[in-house]
Amino acid sequence: MLERITQGEVALSGRRRAQLLFLMDNGIYVVTILLFVLFAFLAPHFFTPRNLVNILISASLAGIVTAGYTVAILAGQIDTSTQGVLAIATVATALLFQEAGFSLPLTVILALTAGIAAGLFNGVIVVNGKIVAFVATLATQGVMLAIALFLSGGQTITITRAGLQEAVFVRMFGIPSSVWIMFFCYLLGWIMLTQTKLGAHIYATGADYRAARLSGVPVDRVIRIALVISALTAALTAILVTARSKQSALFGLAIAGSVDFVTALTAVLLGGFSLFGGVGRIERNLVAVLFLTILGNGLQLMNVPTGIVLVVRGFALVSAVILSVLRARVA
Amino acid sequence: MASDQVILETINLDKSFGAIHAVRTVSWKVYQGRVNALVGDNGAGKSTLIKLISGALAPNAGSFRVHGQETTIGGPAGAFNLGIAAVYQDLALVESRDVVMNMFLGSEMTRGVGAIFLDHKGMLRQAHDVLNDIHARIPNVREMVRNLSGGQRQAVAVGRALIRGGEIIIMDEPTAALGVEQTQEVLQLIDTLRKQGKTIILISHNIQQVFEIADYISVMFHGELLGTRRREEATEAEIVAMIMGRRAP
Ligand SMILES: Nc1ncnc2c1ncn2[C@@H]1O[C@H](COP(=O)(O)OP(=O)(O)O)[C@@H](O)[C@H]1O
Ligand SMILES: [Mg+2]
Numbered sequence: 147m148l149e150r151i152t153q154g155e156v157a158l159s160g161r162r163r164a165q166l167l168f169l170m171d172n173g174i175y176v177v178t179i180l181l182f183v184l185f186a187f188l189a190p191h192f193f194t195p196r197n198l199v200n201i202l203i204s205a206s207l208a209g210i211v212t213a214g215y216t217v218a219i220l221a222g223q224i225d226t227s228t229q230g231v232l233a234i235a236t237v238a239t240a241l242l243f244q245e246a247g248f249s250l251p252l253t254v255i256l257a258l259t260a261g262i263a264a265g266l267f268n269g270v271i272v273v274n275g276k277i278v279a280f281v282a283t284l285a286t287q288g289v290m291l292a293i294a295l296f297l298s299g300g301q302t303i304t305i306t307r308a309g310l311q312e313a314v315f316v317r318m319f320g321i322p323s324s325v326w327i328m329f330f331c332y333l334l335g336w337i338m339l340t341q342t343k344l345g346a347h348i349y350a351t352g353a354d355y356r357a358a359r360l361s362g363v364p365v366d367r368v369i370r371i372a373l374v375i376s377a378l379t380a381a382l383t384a385i386l387v388t389a390r391s392k393q394s395a396l397f398g399l400a401i402a403g404s405v406d407f408v409t410a411l412t413a414v415l416l417g418g419f420s421l422f423g424g425v426g427r428i429e430r431n432l433v434a435v436l437f438l439t440i441l442g443n444g445l446q447l448m449n450v451p452t453g454i455v456l457v458v459r460g461f462a463l464v465s466a467v468i469l470s471v472l473r474a475r476v477a
Numbered sequence: 478m479a480s481d482q483v484i485l486e487t488i489n490l491d492k493s494f495g496a497i498h499a500v501r502t503v504s505w506k507v508y509q510g511r512v513n514a515l516v517g518d519n520g521a522g523k524s525t526l527i528k529l530i531s532g533a534l535a536p537n538a539g540s541f542r543v544h545g546q547e548t549t550i551g552g553p554a555g556a557f558n559l560g561i562a563a564v565y566q567d568l569a570l571v572e573s574r575d576v577v578m579n580m581f582l583g584s585e586m587t588r589g590v591g592a593i594f595l596d597h598k599g600m601l602r603q604a605h606d607v608l609n610d611i612h613a614r615i616p617n618v619r620e621m622v623r624n625l626s627g628g629q630r631q632a633v634a635v636g637r638a639l640i641r642g643g644e645i646i647i648m649d650e651p652t653a654a655l656g657v658e659q660t661q662e663v664l665q666l667i668d669t670l671r672k673q674g675k676t677i678i679l680i681s682h683n684i685q686q687v688f689e690i691a692d693y694i695s696v697m698f699h700g701e702l703l704g705t706r707r708r709e710e711a712t713e714a715e716i717v718a719m720i721m722g723r724r725a726p
Contacts, residue, residue: 343595
């Protein structure tokens with residue numbers, strides 16, 4: 147009898163816990179829609195086709211890098227080398243296309259290859275060096291930034307040759323290709339994570355490395371692949387950013403303002419992911435990226451000073467961290 | 478019982494962790510289709526021995542014979558290929574994944590070319606079948622493992638071992654953390670496995686339990702295997718004496 151009562155109570159609190167988790171995980175959808183409606187009323191020129199496309203373009207640049215970053219997080223790897231990969235790939239794109247006069251496809255392939263190489267490098271340090279990704283990638287990022295600095299001679303490389311920006315921002319149905327590429331990345335990510343063996347292994351490795359290893363999951367290979375995917379999407383983003391701004395955007399900081407490790411991190415946390423890996427859905431991150439982009443865009447249109455926009459973004463990260471901690475406590 | 482066949486044999490197996498000599502030249506026979514109990518005090522080396530058998534640890538010396546063939550284990554995957562599947566003391570389940578994904582972790586069913594895409598339906602069906610076969614009571618196989626009871630978890634872990642074609646199922650203190658009712662559930666599970674012809678290696682602290690379920694009882698003491706007794710021929714007093722280090726006459 148006593149046992150039955152206790153079980154009932156557990157079941158009840160279990161349901162309540164499930165409800166709370168559901169709210170935390172899906173709240174991002176509601177908040178994003180609310181923010182969108184709010185700005186549509188408050189911010190001048192927000193709800194115009196031109197601005198909506200602008201939002202999508204900004205979101206696409208942050209979104210692509212976040213997609214890969216999410217995969218690394220799911221595998222339990224906090225990849226902090228994003229800026230380094232961005233720097234290498236942007237310099238590679240500008241040098242190869244502008245200085246070396248390579249064709250567009252070759253430039254793209256080589257810049258992506260540079261990203262893959264960077265990801266493999268991260269993998270070697272993390273897996274073979276047995277160093278926690280957060281620390282290892284902080285170190286490798288330093289190396290990557292140095293390489294980018296060396297290759298570019300510390301100069302911003304301006305792209306005067308035609309063909310790059312035009313090709314990368316071709317519009318289909320009025321929407322630039324970078325946006326399509328972003329949706330494609332998330333679709334691919336969703337399929338990979340939910341429908342493939344690799345995806346199952348990524349979740350398991352991130353959630354419980356030891357259990358996954360004992361179950362015969364090739365955990366080291368999974369970590370390597372996740373780090374390569376993360377670097378690859380960073381390189382892809384770098385190509386798009388370089389094409390958009392027609393110059394090598396050296397050292398990440400200058401890159402499109404919003405494409406950085408912190409944005410990716412904020413989006414991942416807002417999306418209901420655990421920093422410890424193994425939990426979360428990639429589609430929520432897409433929404434979280436849209437949320438952050440809409441936030442920045444709307445505030446800008448309302449002529450809020452940049453300093454305050456940065457503070458608001460900072461608060462977004464803080465709330466995201468709190469949300470993530472709360473979630474871990476409830477789960 | 479005289480016709481019992483040895484399915485697995487360790488030969489002079491040895492394992493040290495630095496200065497700790499956890500397993501000392503152990504030669505052990507495991508009998509096919511039987512419940513082979515391994516008992517001994519805390520730190521006697523039981524878990525280490527079965528980790529050597531399941532490929533979770535590599536021995537410093539010694540070898541294995543499986544189905545009469547001399548072989549090496551070579552990691553957890555190698556053990557699975559030999560039909561050896563361990564249910565670890567902590568079960569090695571991934572808390573935030575559901576029952577089905579846990580049961581197939583590391584041996585997922587796939588469809589299409591290249592074994593890339595998961596066969597979610599196939600896995601769901603087989604998970605149901607396997608859990609039914611072992612009479613497990615798990616209402617929802619899409620439930621996350623973290624929400625399951627101790628007995629249910631044990632069933633999931635055993636289900637995983639069976640899915641991998643486990644012929645030799647290793648269970649390390651499966652009832653240590655369980656209440657009376659769930660302990661009974663696990664003992665029934667072990668009996669069900671035996672009736673299906675599986676070989677079970679059972680590590681336990683609980684002498685009564687061992688006498689209730691085991692066919693063979695082996696005792697370890699300070700890393701050494703002191704001996705193996707048929708259950709009918711052994712007395713509790715004798716086994717307890719061995720556990721305390723008194724070598725059999
Ligand atoms: N990974 C390890 N590293 C160092 N010492 C270990 C390790 N695993 C087990 N030991 C030691 O080996 C001995 C045997 O442990 P174990 O096999 O777990 O015994 P049992 O399962 O019989 O309680 C103990 O002294 C234990 O502390
Ligand atoms: Mg033990």
